[in-house]
Amino acid sequence: MARSLHDPVTVLKGVGGKKAELLDKVGIRTIEDLLYHFPFRYEDVSVKSASELVDNTKASVKGIVATEPVVQYFGKNRNRLTFKLALDYEVIQVIFFNQPYLKKNIAANQEIVVYGKYEAAKQQIVGIKLFSNQQHVDDKDKDFEAIYHLTQGLSTKYLTELIHLGLEAYEDLILEVLPEELQERYHLVDHKRAVHQMHFPDTEEDNRQARRQLKYQELFLYAMKLQWQKLQKRRIANGAQILYDNHHLRDFIQTIPFELTDGQKAVVNEICADLRQPFQMNRLLQGDVGSGKTVVAMICFVAAIDAGFQGALMVPTEILAEQHYKSISEFFEGTPYRVALLTGSTKTKARREMLADLINGDIDLLIGTHALIQDDVLFADLGLVVIDEQHRFGVNQRSKLVAKGEHAAPNVLYMTATPIPRTLEITIMGDMDVSKLKEMPKGRIPIETSWVRHNKQDQVDQLMWREVRNGRQVYIICPLIGESEALEAKNAEAIYETYEAQFGSQFNVGLLHGQMSADEKDSVMAAYKNNDIQILVSTTVIEVGVNVPNATFMVILDADRFGLAQLHQLRGRVGRGQYASYCVLVADPRTDNGKKRMQIMVASTDGFYLSQQDLELRGAGDYFGTRQSGLPEFKVADPVEDGVILELAREDAMHFLPYFEGNQIQYPNLVDWLADHMGNMHA
Numbered sequence: 001m002a003r004s005l006h007d008p009v010t011v012l013k014g015v016g017g018k019k020a021e022l023l024d025k026v027g028i029r030t031i032e033d034l035l036y037h038f039p040f041r042y043e044d045v046s047v048k049s050a051s052e053l054v055d056n057t058k059a060s061v062k063g064i065v066a067t068e069p070v071v072q073y074f075g076k077n078r079n080r081l082t083f084k085l086a087l088d089y090e091v092i093q094v095i096f097f098n099q100p101y102l103k104k105n106i107a108a109n110q111e112i113v114v115y116g117k118y119e120a121a122k123q124q125i126v127g128i129k130l131f132s133n134q135q136h137v138d139d140k141d142k143d144f145e146a147i148y149h150l151t152q153g154l155s156t157k158y159l160t161e162l163i164h165l166g167l168e169a170y171e172d173l174i175l176e177v178l179p180e181e182l183q184e185r186y187h188l189v190d191h192k193r194a195v196h197q198m199h200f201p202d203t204e205e206d207n208r209q210a211r212r213q214l215k216y217q218e219l220f221l222y223a224m225k226l227q228w229q230k231l232q233k234r235r236i237a238n239g240a241q242i243l244y245d246n247h248h249l250r251d252f253i254q255t256i257p258f259e260l261t262d263g264q265k266a267v268v269n270e271i272c273a274d275l276r277q278p279f280q281m282n283r284l285l286q287g288d289v290g291s292g293k294t295v296v297a298m299i300c301f302v303a304a305i306d307a308g309f310q311g312a313l314m315v316p317t318e319i320l321a322e323q324h325y326k327s328i329s330e331f332f333e334g335t336p337y338r339v340a341l342l343t344g345s346t347k348t349k350a351r352r353e354m355l356a357d358l359i360n361g362d363i364d365l366l367i368g369t370h371a372l373i374q375d376d377v378l379f380a381d382l383g384l385v386v387i388d389e390q391h392r393f394g395v396n397q398r399s400k401l402v403a404k405g406e407h408a409a410p411n412v413l414y415m416t417a418t419p420i421p422r423t424l425e426i427t428i429m430g431d432m433d434v435s436k437l438k439e440m441p442k443g444r445i446p447i448e449t450s451w452v453r454h455n456k457q458d459q460v461d462q463l464m465w466r467e468v469r470n471g472r473q474v475y476i477i478c479p480l481i482g483e484s485e486a487l488e489a490k491n492a493e494a495i496y497e498t499y500e501a502q503f504g505s506q507f508n509v510g511l512l513h514g515q516m517s518a519d520e521k522d523s524v525m526a527a528y529k530n531n532d533i534q535i536l537v538s539t540t541v542i543e544v545g546v547n548v549p550n551a552t553f554m555v556i557l558d559a560d561r562f563g564l565a566q567l568h569q570l571r572g573r574v575g576r577g578q579y580a581s582y583c584v585l586v587a588d589p590r591t592d593n594g595k596k597r598m599q600i601m602v603a604s605t606d607g608f609y610l611s612q613q614d615l616e617l618r619g620a621g622d623y624f625g626t627r628q629s630g631l632p633e634f635k636v637a638d639p640v641e642d643g644v645i646l647e648l649a650r651e652d653a654m655h656f657l658p659y660f661e662g663n664q665i666q667y668p669n670l671v672d673w674l675a676d677h678m679g680n681m682h683a
Ligand code: ADP
Pocket: 258, 259, 260, 261, 264, 287, 288, 289, 290, 291, 292, 293, 294, 295, 417, 441, 442, 545, 547
């Protein structure tokens, strides 16, 4: 039978059932698994001279055995083997613990190489490995040794030899998959060579080149896979095709009392071009808080309505639903478009009438909370679904709403004010189209952010007095207490008490935390919106997207406990009106990382920049709070650290794909690879 990289590893000499089990434990089942089981680090085993030795550091030395080796026994089963080794200009002591059998390999006046840890004070090396006879001393010309993930019963020596064997027997089957032009553009070594040099690097530089090749290849193939998949989806003509009248849309845009920003215009064009297509749109709209996403969504709804479809806008809270309903109703005044609001508080009778109008097609746009996904909410012809603050909904909730399109798959626009770091956008969100709103509407005054230590709290309170006396409103954000919401609430209450004592005689102080019921929270938020509350003490439960233009001052206590993205979200509650706004971070960070975060917050108000910084400072695992980050796993590449390569690889894949489609015959290995790895793609 023909050899294949998919052959079980047991075809190799010396891999019996027992070893196969152990190999299985570290994920090695096939030859391919074995050859791609790369070391996670390397040890420098190059021979050092005496002057190059560093205390407490591992190194190899070559010398002449100067004294007969002696084994001394001590304790029960313990012993040490010692001898002196003459290096070029110095004699050092060598000790091997509990390996008395090595003695027979060591004879005076013989040249040997010892790898071990150097202890400067005692002028000795604690041996780890011995290269004794002349043959081996001469063989030991490599400078680096690979260190692998192992398991009990599986030694480095065994694994290294097995990989060596595997490479000898199968190396020729490792295919060059990367298009030659890309390989050349980046001066990448052959893939085959890269795999070899990962295990048995000749030099540090060879190893570096191997990693470079592997990283690029992994990220390029990953990008190819995602984009291929996206392309295929775009060929399925099952979507609601929104053939709106361009003049009607332009006329509506004319009625909007402000000029769209260039960013808004571009994004509207992008989305509307997709809406006209027969495939189902699957698009993410990212825009910082206040960048004007709602208007964009509204224009798209008008396009859908004009083409005879209905729209649905789902938002995470009642307050937000009302806010959107109110503002869109105003824009729709003087148009024939009918908009309705459906939430958990909609009265039974009104709800019944609304649902009847909805299925009749008399309602053009339905705005609401997850009340929209109830089974009896049925549309006549749903063409566009917009999900605001999309991360606040579960996958099921989102797909349930999308499933309400009876005739064709409705187009979906997800919106988020939490900018997604570029790295994640390319990886996790890779199969979506992404639109971005980067600029803010004109006339916004940037929020002024400062960072103060706790001992300056008095001055912060002084500034706060000034703002509320001028008629403005304030947010106080309480520290994040990881352990429990109950503790957090308790702490918030205590902070509330101090502000109530200080300001309560002249202003109304309010409290908001996660232990309150939804109704209680809504009524506090409503009071704050009405300026019945001037100072709001709150945990992070304050709603994303809530618009209180009169709020101009935010204090974030123990700000260093928050991540950058979260701080940015919180800060976005102020600076939404015509007044200058301020955000004060109160923190005594203990770590450099904490200090750095405070400095970055003071320096930047760019949510996209902050989210990428956040990811880099915290690492992907922490960023998501769990190990299951959804980030794809690569063998060598790290999508966060190798962001630059990721970006390049993605662009290359994007440009290459259309050409590849027409010229597959030129790339048989790539075609095979894609076919081989597409199996789980439609999961
Ligand atoms: P977000 O992206 O946070 O959802 P919104 O859509 O709520 O932002 O917009 C914030 C505010 O800015 C709203 O009051 C909206 O009417 C206003 N706005 C949106 N676009 C513009 C624009 N081009 N010029 C002026 N104001 C705008």
